[in-house]
Amino acid sequence: MSKSMKMGMLGLILVIPSFLLLFVIVVIPIALSFVESLRNEAGGFDLSRYQFLFTDKAMRSNIIFTLKVTVVSCLIVLIVSYSLAVYMRFSSGRLVDLIRKTYMIPIFIPGVIATYGLINLLGNHGWLSRFLLLIGITLPRIIFDEKGIIIANLWFNIPFTAMLLSSALAGIPNSVLESAKDVGAGRLRVFFQIVFPLSYKTFLVAATFVFMGVIGSFTAPFLVGPNAPQMLGVSMEQVFGVFQEREQAAAIAFFTFLLCSVLGYFYIRSMVKDETARS
């Protein structure tokens, strides 16, 4: 056996466990729920469950609502986290130290507790509204509204995203930045031509994480979201647990999976491009 063949064998053996794991806990459930979702009320197979997703008025508004909340949350999370990461990377001082020490705290607070905290803080009779009332401002409705879900998503996602991005930014050597400055590049030019391209890949990873986390979220949308339209996760639970229509719930789940895989496709494509460029 040649050496390269040996290495190839070893590679295969190493891949098999993770492949099996993936197969059992990801591929099979997806396939099963896809089959389940094709079953119509009469017991036959067709696309009626998917047709319902797009023809039922309430369901359609659920999908639009979910996408809207997800996209808005993603944009705000990425903008805030990236600014935070850039600020932490290129500034110094006591404020930066303080931010660096504290920005991870939300990660360690359980989701349900944080959500109830938000309800107490931002509710109609919450602390914030009581403070604002003193200076004569009435707080708009945040809890039981999409604003509440978005704020909760920010709380849950910003710390981790900022952590990812700041580790990417930390990987950019100072020498590169300094030499760019030496040849006369302005701050904006350094950012757009060096800093952003060098952290672009991590940015994409972060975007994928946030998107998938938000689109499948349940706790916060369930507790602080409106009764209708609902996020897909909440609707899925209702269809499955209350209406007990397993096939319809499977269809929603599979549709959510498709939405996520669109983003996954772009992510993988950029990874593959990168790999081929390297070799």
Place this chain on the structure above:
Amino acid sequence: MIQLKKGLTVLSALALTSSILAGCGTKADNANSNANASSADASAPASESSTSPASDKPVEFSFYFTGSQNVKDMWDTLVPKFEEQNKDVKVKLVYIPSGTGAQPTYDRILAAKQAGKGSGDIDLYEDSLSNVTKGGKDDLWDTLSLDSIPNIGKINPKTMENVSNLAVPYRASAVVLAYNSDKVTTPPSTLDELYEWIRNNPEKFAYNDPTTGGAGSSFVTTSIYKDLPDEAIYSTDPAIQKDWDNGFATLKDLGKYVYGKGIYPKKNQGTLDLLANGEVDMITAWSDMVLEQTAKGQLPATTKMKQITPGFNGGPTYLMVPKLSEKKEAVYQFLDYVMSPEAQGVIVEKMHGFPGIELSNMPQEIQDSFKGVSEGFRSFNIGDLDKEITKRWQSEVAAQ
């Protein structure tokens, strides 16, 4: 060499992931094995006592029950008291946390019967009216008589008649109007008066999302069946659905006047929170939750309850003895104890539920605390139509 090292790292990472995943697996299994675990707990002291030199071996029977933590706490208090008085009987408590396995317990009894295996080692079972009726049709429950359980005589005879003596209603709770008596001086006493109050006091009334809790669901069901014949609430016939239109139209219209112009908080607790922080002045709620939270100070002391006529949904929780159980004598002894005023007092204190026996058998102060709310509720028994109501509510009322 480097490659190999890399391989090792990957391998160890894999091992780690799979062990973590395995950990998750056992956690998920926990709920299922819980029943076994708790039965093991319960059987341990029993086997100890059987090896002790006591002459008679006590009869041990298994009692399957489900519910929230407060139900478990209650039985954990009651059973030792019973065992102290009745040395010859041991109760093996098997707690099925709510939402995980009530249906399977029923299915187990049925399956054991069909397989000719007696009662499947389940000697006493607790559930709501729907499973009492269901088990009546499947001929699963033993008919209970006054001779074997004298304390049955303290129960309202009509309640026993409703379930053909197949089950003992040992406690009850009902959905009531809970209101802040500082703000509301004359609470409504009929559904029409309630609608009027809601329209006159915009955003001061809330009921919870009926898909997430019984208090809201009861308000919705009561509204839908308002103008229907009295016996409609016992009908599971889908043909009745066409008569729901009026009720849904009312609910849709009320949407403009309820809290937040159409916000229905999640879970029974969601509306209680709103009442507690003063955002609303009146809600529908379970009587036991209101009593418990007022006692603990989570709700202001000015919180009062009122049942309307015709009443909201409510009803007893029942204990049933599987017909094929081999330890009926011991179970009867236990049931007789549960229905005694002493045990009922514990149930009232622990659960804030209404006693299963008639109030006149209870001490005066307990009678007083239930004034006006312990009667007048109705037991809806509409089977799967419940699901249709929530579905239609979601699409017509919530998403209007």
